[in-house]
Amino acid sequence: MSAMTNGDAREAIADMLADYGHLIDADKLEEWLNFFVEDSVYKIVPRENVVRGLPLSLMLCENKNMIRDRITSLRKANIYNIHVDRHVIGRPRIVGEADGIYSVEANYAVFQTDQDGMTRIFSVGQYVDKVIFLDDGPKFKEKVVVVDTAAVQTLLATPL
Amino acid sequence: MSAMTNGDAREAIADMLADYGHLIDADKLEEWLNFFVEDSVYKIVPRENVVRGLPLSLMLCENKNMIRDRITSLRKANIYNIHVDRHVIGRPRIVGEADGIYSVEANYAVFQTDQDGMTRIFSVGQYVDKVIFLDDGPKFKEKVVVVDTAAVQTLLATPL
C-alpha cells in the first residue's frame, strides 16, 4: 500500500468507521468482527481512567478470539436485542502514522431506542484506534473506546 | 456523468446530505424540494416495520407532487414553527451503484429545541436513499427515512 496518499488513507478509514457503526446498529456483529485482525486489542475504557492513568477497562479483549467469544456470549444471552443502537460518528482525525500503522481518533455518539420507541443518549466518547491496511482494506490493530458516559451494566453487553 | 469517479460521487452526495439537513433546519422547505425529481418516492418508516417486513409508513409520498402538497399543508398549519430542528448526519455509505443509481445510507440525529430553549432528541435513524445525478447535481430518486424513535404526532408534521 506504499502508493496510498494520506488523503486516500483518511477516506478509507472514514469509510471503515461508517461501516463499523452500521454493522453494530444492524446487529451484524459477525461481519463487524472482520474489521479486526487476529492480534487486535479491543477495549472500552472510562475517560476518567484514561485521564488519571488507571488501567481498569470496562471491556478488555486482548485478541480477536476474545472478541469472538463476547459476540458468542451476546448471541446466547440475547439481552441486547431489547434496545437498538444508532451511531453518529464524527470525522476521523489522523493523528500519526508510523510503519504503516495509522493513529486515528474520532468522536462518537451512540443513541439507544427501547421497545416503546423512546430514544436516549447511550454513550458518547472517543475512538482511539490503530489502523493497518491489508489487501482487503483497513483493519483495527487496536481499538480503544474511551467512554464519557458511565453506563456500566449495559456497556458490558454490547460493543460500541 | 460517466467520467465521475466513486470518490467524486461520494463527495457530491455527502454535500447534498449536508445541504438537505441545512434546508430543513433553516425552514427552507421549498428549496429542499429541489433535491427530489418528479417521480421521487419519499417515505418515513418505523425501523421495526422495516425489520419485520411490514409496509406501513408514517409518511408516504409517492411522487414530488405529494411532497409539495405536504409542504403546502405545513405552511398553512404553521405547527412546526414552534420548534426548531438541527440535523447532525453521519458519513454516507455508498452501498451500491447500478445504471447510474447510487444506493446510499447515512445515520442521522435530529435535535429539536422548543421556545424555552430546551433541546431534546427528536429523531434518530437512517437515511436509505437512491440517488441519481442530473446536470445540476445529485437528486433523490427515492428517500426512505427509517426512524428508530417513535414520535408519531410530530413526525407527521415535518420532514426529517
Next chain:
Amino acid sequence: MSAMTNGDAREAIADMLADYGHLIDADKLEEWLNFFVEDSVYKIVPRENVVRGLPLSLMLCENKNMIRDRITSLRKANIYNIHVDRHVIGRPRIVGEADGIYSVEANYAVFQTDQDGMTRIFSVGQYVDKVIFLDDGPKFKEKVVVVDTAAVQTLLATPL
C-alpha cells in the same frame, strides 16, 4: 494558496473543525487559540436573535486578545472542569468564497457528562465561520456559534 482546489479547501477546513472540537473536549484551550488570527471575531449568539436580527451575544470576543482573556479567566475560575465535553460536528458546507475568505457552515452537537457519568445534550447549533488560509493552514477570521439551546449560565463559562 492560489493552487488550492475547492475540494482541498473543504478537506482542510473539515480537518480543522475536527481538531477544533477535539481541543475543546481535551481541555487544550491554549492550543485551540491557535485557530484564531489576531483580529478574529468569536461570538456565541442565540439562534432566535439571529433570526430576529437582534445584536445581543452570549459571548462576544472582538479580537484574539479577548479570547485569550476568556481562557485565562476560565483557568482561574476552574469551573468548567466539573463537566467534560464531547463534540460531534457535521460535514462543513462551503457556502461561498471571496478574496480567499471561505464562508463555512457546520452543524454541531456538544454533549456534556458530569462527574457521575451522566451525559446530556449541552448545546446544539450551527457554526457560521469565515476561514482564511495561512502558511500553517486554515484559521478563523470570524467564528459565530449560533446556539439553538438556551443554557446561559454554562454557555458563559466555556467555548463551544
